[in-house]
Amino acid sequence: MLDHAIARIQNLRVEFETKDGPVVGVEDVSFEIGPGETVCVVGESGSGKSVSSLSLMRLIEYGGGDIAGGRLLFDRREGGEIDLAQADQDLMRTIRGNEIGMIFQEPMTALNPVFTVGKQLTEGLRVHRGMTKHEAEARALELMQQVRIPEPERRLTQYPHELSGGMRQRVVIAMALACKPRLLIADEPTTALDVTIQAEILALIDRLKRETGTAVMFITHDMAVVAQMADRVVVMFRGKKVEEGTVEEIFENPQHPYTQALLAAVPKLGEMTGKALPEPMKLLGSDAQEPKPIPGSDEVLLRVRNLTTRFPVKGGFFRSTVANVHAVEDLSFDIQKGQTLSLVGESGCGKSTAGRSILRLIEPLSGSIELDRKDIMALNQRDLRTARLDMQMIFQDPFASLNPQMNLSDQVAEPMRNFDTLKGSDMDDRIAMLFDRVELPRSFLRRFPHELSGGQRQRVAIARALALNPKLIIADEAVSALDVSVQAQVVNLMMELQAELGLSFLFISHDMAVVERVSHKVGVMYLGRIVELGPRAAVFENPQHPYTQALMKAVPIADPRRRKSEKDLNFKPIPSPIHPVGYEPGPSVFDQVSPGHYVLTSDSGY
Amino acid sequence: ERGEDGNVNIIYWQAPSIMNAYLSGGTKDIEAASIVIEPLGRYDPTGALVPYLAEEIPTVENGGVSEDLTSITWKIKPGLKWSDGTDFTAEDVKFTGEYCMDPAGGCAQFAKFDGVTSIDVIDPLTVKVTFATPKPNPYGPFMGNQSPILQKAQFENCTGAAASTCTDENFAPIGTGPFVVTDFRPNDVISLEANEYYRDPAKPAFATVNFKGGGDANAAGRAVLETGEFDYAWNLQLAPDVIAQMAEGGKGVPVAAFGTLVERIEMNMTDPSPSLPEGERSTVAHPHPILSDFNVRKALSMAIDRELLVEVGYGQAGRATCNLVPAPELYASETNTDCIVQDIDGAKALLDEAGWTDTDGDGIRDKDGMKLSLLFQSSTNAVRQDFQALIKDWWSQIGVETELRNVDSSVFFGGDAGSPDTFQKFYADVEMYANNFDGTDPQSYLSQYRCGNEPKPSSQWQGENINRFCNEEYDALLDELAQTGELDKRGVIAKKLNDIITKDTMTIVPLVDRGRVSAHSNTLGGVQLNTWDSELWNIADWYRID
């Protein structure tokens, strides 16, 4: 296809030696990456994206994999094409980090926690470029500036944990770019990050590509990101390549049914424009009826007023409280029966804390919480336990919120056991019913969490939350960790349940597209406060607060023709929510711009 | 020639912790000290008295002991010097007596000075000790390794309560012996060098002594017999086969000698049952339900094969005995030998006669619903445990059930009134240990079994009549012994006493007359093992054989 492809993968086949015999990771995968081109590899989790990229680096051997067939042709800098699949590890060492750079999935763990950023950055330079310590440091500084880290000099002497996730990911990028590689492999570089930081990182990679002419292999499962970045797209499914084409072709005219299904499952920001009520997504192949809007009722179920939660920061010799983390400040909102209120905002703005404070899993400092006119704040521990019959929570991480040692039926049965609501065969029946409800086969009852995919786990968590017939479910980033396709299913499930059972949701998320899909009302949080609260349509179509506006701009749109340019982004780093003891922030003052649409007018810190 | 043989290495598996015989009763300390400080007279390997710092041993015959037996006058050899070069005088002897008799000092040899009313310096070389009552055996003070002479000049400020603060003095006393301490590490090593003022200019042959302590008897034996690292190892309390095996190493030889130490079984004449209220267990208020019967005691003794015990436990270092006082000859009862031969059938017959029969057929005799079952305790020690096992076996053959218990020796001999496990409390039916007497006179040893001298709550369980033995005839004989000065007569009385408590009443069942086994290397000459005094009593005469 291309004249001088930098890397050509031909009929790659990778096998893993496991206890149950060899397992095929990828099979017969071929594609090319040309100079200055961004090739996006998409596909759901486990489809072999990482395996392909690690094979190209020949790092797959360290993970127990084996390149069983195919060629990995790489055009070296000094001319000449070699087959990386045949190269020995010594040769690979001179290529890795030098001619091929790689950015890994997890910024939190990709850096060695005990070495300074500077040391980790200069290491590769000194190996490949033979630089002295001094030269390498100078170059490192240059790189840090290139990736636009604030205060680059200081960062070099800091340890990874002292940087935020976004900064760490930038360091990883700087490391990958250190030796000016000809090929940059970015394996889901933004999956773990916030929208805002994601937007910045994407812009950064894009800019670097343009400036240095590096070829980029970009791995992701987020179609919106693909739309932002890709020149060409390779779609993978269960270890095979199923489709390849330019980004426009793929988005506008997908051929393979999987690609079609995938695209259908992607919530696109703006899809709901003009609709007042949320409605389930129309998934490809579900011959189900037309999605129906969910009206809910007007009766208030949960009333939160002036909720404030702070975490003390202990210090000094007597371990007294020296400061407070103002995680939630003066939060007030209502949730109606059968409706969904979404809280959105950047990481660390206090969304989870707000959700947990309502259940009193964290003790709030002040404020009032009324559930069905029952004053939650006034309850003692025993009554609180019974009060929780009516409100349940679904947690962010489907992997962490299930006990790995307990089988699924026990996990779902636990709330019923705790409250003795049902016993014996009644309980078994109910568990089976719940499994049916969340569309899990009954044969899963005896399985353990690790035997399930993320989406299935999250459904177990939902079944557990439903077990007690609650009125309110607090879904704390319940779908954030899931693959798009699975995410769509889970979101639809939640909305179906809402329509049928009249559940209310407090939906916490930072994914604006999903929020747009599910909410009746939206609250935008910043630094512990709600800066804008109102009906979903009002907030999304007519954002008033500058922070809301910035947030909206950062959301990538799953449409290659509506790419954002770097100029649209203007983010300030979030100021610290830590204030010394005695600091009393002022109350939140709102301005009603339209019925039910409030905008914070007092200082929010933004 | 003094010092020509270089260094001699001695190992004591119990490490000395102090060099002052008056502040520690432990044998290891006393023996270590005996290299440096000396008494006026010592016992030789036969138990005879030999003068050391004295010109001669005072006796009634030579006028040194007064006719009424209330005083003894010692004449000191002229020209003796302390290791610091000063003269040795009678003042030092007097001081030593006063040092030990100071009640605040906690002197371990206080008993040696029992009954002393005054110690007078007659002239610089003569000292007279006066007793309150006639002393048929006046050789308590200043005689033997337990009662050496301290230098007045050095210890003047260390009397009474100050005794224990004088660390330097206690670790490196100035003495008249063949060696002086150069470095004392408590519980570890003592380094000594020849005393340049030693009275015999040709002695000692060794210039230095390296006195190592610690470890166990096994290792000490090995170091002398197998590896040859050391020249002399003290008191190898090991099974005979182990010693024999070590001796095959060929680097040294084990030597043995006998004294008065007798391994015995003590019968509890009172009831130790835990069902009795505390304070009444093992007291004379309740006689023992089983052992009060002479026939039972006798049967128990008859069932024991003493020769086999010797073979298993002591080999050449033991002799089967039926006597509580096995030596010296004068006091040892030679007719009491019946027990040596094991007689299981006789024992069974005796028990039948006493009414103990096996009515329920479980192999254990019983009488009036009570089983013939005994608790047999002893201290923790490999040989004793072997003995216990053997005896249990024999007793089971005559239908006696035995439960064994061994108690850590620091507890067993500790005398702590709060502990139920001391040998004095005797919360068991029978117990086994060894005891002996100092010097050659058994009077005080035999007096231990006087009625009323038993450990009891009112005396904080102190007292030496372990068996709670009470016999008028015995007490009367004891009184007679205390009045008798003539040696022959004393011998007759002592033998009678010995027989009463052993074969006549079987209160004490002697098992083995235990000798001492030590070992010296093939290159060490002059060793004469002495059980009446310190093993190192003649270290001045030791020399190297090339």
Place this chain on the structure above:
Amino acid sequence: MTNPAPAAITALADKVPSKPPRSKWTDVWHQFSKHKGALMGAAFLIFITLAVLFGSWIWTLDPQKLDIRNKDLRPIYTALWDGAAKVAWAHPLGTDNLGRDGLANLIAGGRASMAVGWAAMLLSLFIGTAVGVISGYFRRLDGPLMRLTDLFLSLPILPLLLVAVTLFRQPLRASFGPEGGMFVLIVAVIGITSWMPTARIVRGDVLALKEREFILAARSIGTTPFKIIQRHLLPNVLSPIMVSATLGLATAIITESALSFLGVGFPSDFPTWGKMLADAVPRMNDFPERVLLPGIMISLTVLGVNYLGDGLRDALDPRIRGR
């Protein structure tokens, strides 16, 4: 899923684990049986346990029986290379210096050692886990309990044993008999002086687990603290507990033997492997089997437990099991 879905949706359907689900214990066994070392360890342990439990029915000689004429016999196999060795088929493993049968003693000693080892290990595991979980879970108790741990770390075991003997031997003897009483004492003393490392490890793990979301989830569905500990924390700290158990058994057997070596252990007529080993050391030259046999038994037991522990740890962790 109930109704058949069209092609495109199957593409999106969740992957179903290839193997049919099995009951937990079949699964555990399956994983366990793949661990060769563990299987061997388990087999050996079962063998040893059966041997010491039922061996005395097969080899009926009384271990305390003195056969003084046949003392110091060598094991039968020494005849292979040393024709002059004193051997007898009546005593296949020889006899000791009092003529007690070696095999019978090995069996009886094994019973005591295994019993002490297991009992002390379980006791220390129980205390350690309890202290660890409580101090990890209840913040307020953390400080005091950790100081208590320091205290127990500094307690010298010998005086403790002597004190325990003084204070409790009589009542224990009354209720458990002389040997049983001493057994309880020794087990108790070893147990309460060896739980501290377990407590610390468990505490550390609990502290980390406590922050995990499933604990929060359990709280949000109304699980009481006690149930949280029981259902959620304990199963998840099993792995470090298994390690402690493995080491604990070895330490207990060895501590018992060290106590015997120092002369404060069981009554003299109550053999244990450790004591047999300690007693035989002086005659190591002439009768190496007397040290080697119990020594090998101790080592093999410890090794067996170690491998068994490794295998169990893998098998009990559903995450590893799944792979």
Place this chain on the structure above:
Amino acid sequence: MDPDVKNNAAFAQDPNANTPKTHDPRRRMLTFAIRRLVLSVPTLLFISFAIFMLLQLAPGDPMSQVPLTVPPEVKEQMRQALGLGEPPLVQYWKWLVQIFWIEPQVLWDHWFGTTFSEGQLRVISWQTRSPVMDIVLQRIPQTLWVVGLSYVVGVLIALPIGIYSAYRQYSVFDQAGTFITMIGFSIPPFFTGPLLIVIFSVQLGWFPSIYDTTLVVNSWDTFMVQLQQMIMPVMVLALQTTAQLSRYMRASMLDNLNQDYVRTARAKGLSEAVVVMVHVLRNSMIPVVTVIALGVPAIFGGAIITENVFKVNGIGQLLITALFANDLPMVMTLTFIFAVLIVTFNLIADILYGVLDPRIRYD
């Protein structure tokens, strides 16, 4: 030895990048250390009291070694002279004063030639009638030489074994290492000790079976002698250390070898040696170093059985003889010193943890 690998997990909470540094980490560490030090005083007082009461309850009597020929009245007098007649609380108070007030003065006097402690009663051993501290000081050299060195040797052997077994998990080396270390762990020193003596002292005659504590190393020859007499006890003890530490090292390495940062390091093109020996090792050492630190008190506690077998006469032997002689002040002081060391090294381990791991926050 304390397998306290995860003890400090509490400190290693999720890094929180949003939290700006309110204090300088060094100062925080200092506050932390001082706080813990101050808190450890009541702990130690409590521990000492507990130990004292335990020893009081313990049966046995300092007179147990006095021969039976000495009559009970005399023993009673000797007991009185030792101060045993006083009520336990008074004895405890005296001991406290001596150890916390007088002994430090003695030390001060020793260093600066002052005379504060003149005439004050120090902690006196009942066995030797000499100050306990003097004897302890006398014992420290051989304990350090033998037990300390064995620890060092054990660590030096254990680390490479652990590293390599983890790197080549399930290889022959790994399997053999596991096997041998477990055997080493399960064989008591009272067996290995005499075994070595029989082989190397009795049969081969290479090394002395009895340790000479008076040897002064001042020349090559004496050094060789010292080496010879040290080799066996050091090996016996090192075997135990090696067995345990190599297990920890292996586990810790295995934890880290699968971490993402290792892949990152490889992706940079670093050589395997650098990846394993720099990146992985440094992280793996964090828990292991604290385990090593927590094992240090055991060095000072001596190794009772091994010291006894080889007659090293260090602290361990001192403790055991004192115990059997019921030398209460000695036992009390030694156990207390031991407790102090345990508490101190707990603290040191925590601090080390923070020094090695930049993520640790002290609060």
